[in-house]
Amino acid sequence: MSVKINFVVFFVASVLMLGAVSAPLNLIQSADALKGQGVPSGKYGSATKDIVCGDKLCSEVKKETPKKEVKKEVPKKEGAEKIEKKEAEKKKIQDKEMSAQARYDETALPPRTIKTGTITSVQDPGKGHENHQLAIILPPSDKVYRGMLTFTASDNVQLVALHGPLKPGQDKGQAIWTPDGKTKYALTLIPLNAKAGTWQFAGNALAVHTMKDEPFTLSYSVAYRERTLSDNVKSETITSVQDPGKGHEGHQLAILLAPRTTAYYGTLGYSASENVQLVALHGPLTTGQEQHGQAIWSPDGKIFYALTFVDKENSMGTWQFAANAIALHTMKDTPFTVSYSVATGQ
Template identity: 55%
Template sequence: MTKTTFIAIFAVAVLLTGTMAGPIGLVQSADALKSKGNNLTEIGSKKVCGDRLCSEVPPAEKSGEPKKKEQVKSEKKAESAEKAKEAPKKDTKAEKMMEAKTVTKTPKTVTGIITSETDPGIGHESHQLAIVLPPSDKTYRGYLTYTASENVQLVALHGPLKKGMDKGQAIWTTDGKTKFGLTFVDKETSTGVWQFTGNAIAIHTKNSEPFTVSYSVTYTEHSTDGQRIVKGTTTSVQDPGIGHEEHQLALLLAPRDKAYSGHLTYDASEQVQIVTLIGPIEKGQIQGMPYWTPDDKTYYALSLVPTKAAGSTSFSGNALALHTFNSEPFTVSYSIVLTNPQK
């Protein structure tokens, strides 16, 4: 090979090497700029924006402008609304009912000495009255221990009665408009203990001269809810029991499997009997005991206790009613406090 040929080959090699090195250098420079995080933001540019070419960056990211306050508030509001939809709604009604069920009624005890005053009830102007617990929309239940200067009668009021519900039972009213059923218990004694239920409690005499009474009363107050407290005025109907077709019955607590227990105070338009049903029982279990059945299929043991037209008593059984052997309807006002709920 001649010297001239060798020089020519060497020159060509140098030229080829330079041609290849140029593009490689440019690529390396571009990569270097990307890694340095240049913040150029030209749209469509081949310059570098952070870790990408500016042409690769979406317009929203390249703007770099802070969000407006209105936009931030709107986004937060939308986010809160979504969370509210996902969160389970509270059943406030159920919470209130549960809270009411868990409230414990704390008995109150009041003692004192009262001198009676003229009874303000219409038709009782010549009588004397000592109010122990004043009229209330709540129902009182409790025990009264008393000792008076003369024989007294015990009074419980029920109501006020709805219009048209005064149908022959004893009534107490001060104005002829607001009327209460009147339970009037005459024990013909000046001292004793009385268990009561009603919307007012008092001690009474039919004399015109004042009397003095020392008393201690322990009681609870209950709102009428149809479950624990049941009160009202009702008119009897024909007794549906087989063999009782000529009798009258005022059903106060309907038959159920779970036994009731509680206290009843009542005021009827005539003398009544207190009926308690126990059961149902099998027909073969009757074995001579009194029973009551409406269809000759379902049987109940029957407790029938004669009493006066007004009174107060504790009870326990699967149904409660007042009864007469007469065929004419009677009316009764009553208050019941159950020691176990109806449902």
């Protein structure tokens, strides 16, 4: 009986001990499960700033900005750098040359030649001028001479500038000088008929002349530039067209230097098939400026230029000018021909 009682006591004690051990284990597992599910909370935003995130408050934890990947530049090969530098220098030189060429006529001018001399005239070699005398100062050239002549002579003289040589068929009424009947130049003859003077000229040749067959002596100083042909340095022959100006429809106009915003400064020598007037335009004028009484020229009634109109009542001559455009003009409706040399710049 006592043995049975002892067995029962031992069994009950074992069960109690087993329960005491298993209860804490269940509590630990429940806590881990709750931790994994999160703790329910009714707080949001700034109300949660004091919640702990690891060893810091969540509000103190800064979000890390992902670093941008920096691409390392691959160094250029030495040969490629040299080629690139050479090309850049070449382009710089080309740009400079183009700029210089564009400004050539009026800024980057060729050197001025100045010379002094005393010469005796010879028989004029021109056909039809055999009984005249000629003293050649600047011989015929394919370039345009522009400059100033100061002289003193032993007899009254005329001043001569030649323009050309002309192309076949271009001699249409203007005065002509030819040494052989084949090579022809348009002739500008200034009947100064004085023994001394000064002349600003433009042409392909320069001389002093008399209508006599006796030689004369000439002492002179001349300063000039020999200019290569370009848009602003010309030696050519043209035929006039109907004047495009409003109110000038019955007139003829030969435009020598077309309108531009920057004014030209230069010298013109010309020989026309009939008497012409010299035209210079200034402008275009700003709105309202055309209403102040000066002579006006307009191609369309919208763009206006002030008009300088000079009537020398001759077919040949020279002209020192400054304007935004220059032309020759007649009051007639029939075309005229003009051969001329013009050079602009200082």
